[in-house]
Amino acid sequence: xxxxxxxxxxxxxxxxxxxxxxxxxxxxxxxxxxxxxxxxxxxxxxxxxxxxxxxxxxxxxxxxxxxxxxxxxxxxxxxx
Numbered sequence: 001x002x003x004x005x006x007x008x009x010x011x012x013x014x015x016x017x018x019x020x021x022x023x024x025x026x027x028x029x030x031x032x033x034x035x036x037x038x039x040x041x042x043x044x045x046x047x048x049x050x051x052x053x054x055x056x057x058x059x060x061x062x063x064x065x066x067x068x069x070x071x072x073x074x075x076x077x078x079x080x
Contacts, residue, residue, distance in 0.1 A: 018028040 017025055018031055020026055020028055
């Protein structure tokens with residue numbers, strides 16, 4: 001319940017701060033500039049995360065393949 005109230009308050013605060021009316025701080029342009037500067041950094045972070053996930057996936061597949069081969073060889077030894 002607390003998280004919901006905090007979320008609503010923060011959304012209302014964000015809307016208030018960017019409204020283009022005389023009684024608000026009118027931070028809309030500043031927010032857009034901040035977002036423009038943050039897009040390359042966000043893309044960099046997402047790209048690095050995707051690379052790390054890809055490397056981990058490749059390692060997991062290689063390990064799974066080794067385990068399958070080990071199980072097959074153990075089954076062969078048991079049947080012989």
